[in-house]
Amino acid sequence: MNHLISTASLSVEEIKKILSQARSFLEGEQWKPTEQQFIANLFFEPSTRTKSSFEVAERKLGLEVIPFDAGSSSVLKGETLYDTVRTLESIGVNAVVIRHDKDQYFDELIGRVGIPVINAGDGCGHHPTQSLLDLLTIQQEYGDFKGLKVAIIGDVRHSRVARSNADALTRLGAKVVFSGPKEWFDEEFLENGGYEDVDTAIETSDVVMLLRIQHERHDGSDTGVSENYHQQFGLTIEREKKMKPGSIIMHPAPVNRNVEIADELVECSRSRIFTQMKNGVFVRMAVIKRALDKQGGMQSVNTHQKWTIAN
Amino acid sequence: MNHLISTASLSVEEIKKILSQARSFLEGEQWKPTEQQFIANLFFEPSTRTKSSFEVAERKLGLEVIPFDAGSSSVLKGETLYDTVRTLESIGVNAVVIRHDKDQYFDELIGRVGIPVINAGDGCGHHPTQSLLDLLTIQQEYGDFKGLKVAIIGDVRHSRVARSNADALTRLGAKVVFSGPKEWFDEEFLENGGYEDVDTAIETSDVVMLLRIQHERHDGSDTGVSENYHQQFGLTIEREKKMKPGSIIMHPAPVNRNVEIADELVECSRSRIFTQMKNGVFVRMAVIKRALDKQGGMQSVNTHQKWTIAN
Amino acid sequence: MNHLISTASLSVEEIKKILSQARSFLEGEQWKPTEQQFIANLFFEPSTRTKSSFEVAERKLGLEVIPFDAGSSSVLKGETLYDTVRTLESIGVNAVVIRHDKDQYFDELIGRVGIPVINAGDGCGHHPTQSLLDLLTIQQEYGDFKGLKVAIIGDVRHSRVARSNADALTRLGAKVVFSGPKEWFDEEFLENGGYEDVDTAIETSDVVMLLRIQHERHDGSDTGVSENYHQQFGLTIEREKKMKPGSIIMHPAPVNRNVEIADELVECSRSRIFTQMKNGVFVRMAVIKRALDKQGGMQSVNTHQKWTIAN
Known part of the structure; x- marks a missing residue:
């Protein structure tokens, strides 16, 4: 499972591979999953830039982004993060992006949920x-x-x-x-x-x-x-x-x-x-592709194909 | 008008038909309206699971989901639910899904609005x-x-x-x-x-x-x-x-x-x-198809057609 | 740059041209950009009707609408409107629609940001x-x-x-x-x-x-x-x-x-x-087309083409 939890958990080789993929996206490479795929952004802390950046990256990959409003979610009813993610998994969501104010929030998820988790920031920990x-x-x-x-x-x-x-x-x-x-x-x-x-x-x-x-x-x-x-x-x-x-x-x-x-x-x-912000979209595309591409049934079908009306 | 208000309002035949359609979707049947269709989810109470489940169902049917945030809506300016739904109807929304804390909220809508209402929970009443x-x-x-x-x-x-x-x-x-x-x-x-x-x-x-x-x-x-x-x-x-x-x-x-x-x-x-959660998506697809399919101009054009990049 | 700030800033000719385009959309004209385009609706005041109307207009034009929640945005961290819009520009957003409670909020944007601003209401000023x-x-x-x-x-x-x-x-x-x-x-x-x-x-x-x-x-x-x-x-x-x-x-x-x-x-x-509400969608389509059409690389490729599944 290609989670992304911290850069410390990535080898130098993996880091270079992600950067290389991001550069390809920046230069116009197109990649979309061959079947309709769903992703959800679970932001338990306010953020314009990171959330919007993920959102643009996801749309560029042709993903369906399922809105998730932490403020009106069942977390208010006392639901654990594990149950929230398992719920999303059950209804067909293929990956989750999470920002949470709790350090290491992902410890209760890794090895227990069946979809990749992309860490968009945990407490004072990783990003x-x-x-x-x-x-x-x-x-x-x-x-x-x-x-x-x-x-x-x-x-x-x-x-x-x-x-x-x-x-x-x-x-x-x-x-x-x-x-x-x-x-x-x-x-x-x-x-x-x-x-x-x-x-x-x-x-x-x-x-x-x-x-x-x-x-x-x-x-x-x-x-x-x-x-x-x-x-x-x-x-x-x-x-x-x-x-x-x-x-x-x-x-x-x-x-x-x-x-x-x-x-x-x-x-x-x-x-x-502002270059950093722009680069963020392409890095996130690379990270999401890495997460979804390993799930099987998906291949890079349209490398370097131009975006057309039909998409 | 194929509203869905309560199971009590459905005959045994109708229930069986919806379950049968849901099983078909579960087994991979594809159905999309032939023209771009809009739907809005009006949730006046917090919910992760029900709202996300409807959202996934709607995207699987290729619908455009118009975001509606009850907390920042004109309802705050004292607008009635009737006026809110009529507004959405006027701007081209083809169906609404509503959760509301008021029992029988739909009494002010049924017979007065021109688009189907799907009840996602009313007070302590129906779901x-x-x-x-x-x-x-x-x-x-x-x-x-x-x-x-x-x-x-x-x-x-x-x-x-x-x-x-x-x-x-x-x-x-x-x-x-x-x-x-x-x-x-x-x-x-x-x-x-x-x-x-x-x-x-x-x-x-x-x-x-x-x-x-x-x-x-x-x-x-x-x-x-x-x-x-x-x-x-x-x-x-x-x-x-x-x-x-x-x-x-x-x-x-x-x-x-x-x-x-x-x-x-x-x-x-x-x-x-968790099986229940998974099933929820397919039941909701069936209920939405039932609501939209009767509006004319729409047919099941791509039954069992595989989802492709072009969609 | 085809901003839309006020009707006062539009000549009679421009007004008539927008109305004419809106009538064409109302009669079924289709226009979509030739490449994937992103738009964001920044509503710093509550609104159902205006926001939903823009949203429907944007989807009818085939745009990707990036959600923006003013309540959980970095504006809470003291970010200026200018920095927010420049951020969205940097991540690839092609136009912004803004409603703000401050009169003339757009003065800090016009001439300084590189994407068109569509005014959806400023304080007691324009709409x-x-x-x-x-x-x-x-x-x-x-x-x-x-x-x-x-x-x-x-x-x-x-x-x-x-x-x-x-x-x-x-x-x-x-x-x-x-x-x-x-x-x-x-x-x-x-x-x-x-x-x-x-x-x-x-x-x-x-x-x-x-x-x-x-x-x-x-x-x-x-x-x-x-x-x-x-x-x-x-x-x-x-x-x-x-x-x-x-x-x-x-x-x-x-x-x-x-x-x-x-x-x-x-x-x-x-x-x-209710006719006014309906008309609002088509006027907004015209205004958005006007904003995006001037950015180059885009042409009206499918005028009067019927909306099909493939879109």
Whole structure:
């Protein structure tokens, strides 16, 4: 069963294969299952970007997307996530995409349900498709990961992305450093990269990856930190000027403008922020194809065939 | 106009015809309207299973499903249900599926709107597609209803399913008995079946149909009942051992595990709980086809035709 | 870029062209883009009718409609409307339909985003598709606007429709008068029509256009007005009897029955209320085609082609 739970659970080979498939989709490859297939997006946390991105990816693959509103679901009647997924499986849904605020929510599903689970974010844990789209964006830029220096700056403690990316980038041959408020830095990150002051990190890296301050995950105690955040740790106009030639800026979005990054830089020539969003659709197509393609009875019947009215 | 309001409004012949059509769909029959058709699911109460099941059924029939969010609809502006349905009719919707917390909500629609109404549950009243999927599940098991004994156990007072099923099963030739807390038993059920103590009911029936305790419909006064419910009236591991050979367990779900039924029994070999869910899709396809097929201009053009990319 | 922001921004020629295209769609013309196209409906205010009407229009054009739930979107995380729309653009959405409670919300979008914006209502400002469907309904009835007298009666101060309609009708050659509670009448309307007492307006107009009392936009201070509203300013059964022969009744709906109009008159022979709703779908198809058709790579490939299973 080709679940996608975390990038840590993917070998370097698997990561490269997914990126390669995503690039093919980006270049116009078409793939649709030979029979009508159903998918459901179970988002128990708010999200525009990730949910819409999955939705577009699913429609591009010709899938039927079954709406699921967590707010009006039987989960309100106390139903477990396992029973919800088994229900969807029973009515013919072929795969589920899940975002949940509980860390490792998937532990109650893997090995027990008969359809693939694609993790769209669990608590402060993993967010593999975000990680994969980041990797695709870097790969588009540099071709290879070996020898690259990537700075991950900001709210690393609450970031799903930081964990996934640090792990994958290290295995792919890049060097990762963390920066931002030191009290948000976690010992557990040390295995994938050390801490560096923000000016050094920004001036010496090929990729400056900014993280969103997750106000909604912080309790009130550290709001003092964010007030001066932009000057202390943000990508200001001054810091951008000292970046390495050709280096790029990334951010998972939504951006807090003038906090993590100066408003004027969001769409500057170094920025790959909207490119990341675009890449997300193609990475998700690759991940969904990987999940459905192993279920048998499906083949890539129309590779490189143009989308026509008849579809 | 082929509305579906209640099983009581269906003759035995009509019930059998719907079950037969559902079995055909289950075996792979394909039917799609010859022109683009629109349907809307108006759910004024939360539901995963019923709504998703209708949604899958509608997509399998190639219908365009127009999203309807009761929470953000003009009903908030004080619009009547009649005006809402007439609006949908005016913009080209060909049929509506409605779940509403008001008993007999459909009285303000029938004879006044020009499109078929499919009842997906009204208050504590009817829930005909649940009833039909239960009948299909029993028919799959036993072929015929004559001579079967069916025990309906639990919260009969608040159950739409109990009413619909008792009525239909009796007319189809089965014997129905009720069990569970006696204070939940209602005199009005007597015409379709007597009351039996729970141990006798479970040990002597071919079908043990458990009902969900509808916590959300009980006021606080009888919560004492549910605390010891599992031991007193639930399908415990001990009671299951005394069931007749070959007899089956059913439950409309969502299940309160270890209340109506022991956790371990939900997916045991006697259980048809997930089979019921699967059957629901095909019963709903049959009911929707019945509603749309009479509107003229539509025929079963592609019976048994394989689903292809071109669709 | 063929945005649709207001009727004021449309020339008389453009209005006539949209109405003409809408009539063609009403008569059965088919148009679909040659490639898969995506659209999203961003409704930040509740609406059944407008949202569903757009949805049906979009499906009739064969578009993929990406669901967008304002209540669970990243707007909750403080994202700007600009960033939301740019995100949708980045993931491949080809056009957006927006309803927002903020007047002129589109000022932060026009000239900055790369996809067309269709305004489905901004605050108390504009609502061009409602206006266009009203125009289509009048045109169907009278062929031409020249010499017609149109009375707009009711809550003109809070009405998006009043502003749009008065402007467009005047330019098309009709005479507009306003009526209703004088304290709701606004000096700024004077350029497009004077104030007339309600009995004169109703008795002498070809089109009696009633407006909805927007309870949700009034503060408590003027509820006294609405209590006697029906007798003082509503279309009572008595007033309808004095209407000109052949004159028609319009209302944007949802109707407050027995406030703006007597319950019995909502579906009387003069009423075009449900016709307006029907027309709304075809006007929206025309507006969306206009938005997408200019983006290049798309042509009307299947004009007048019958909808077939293969689509």
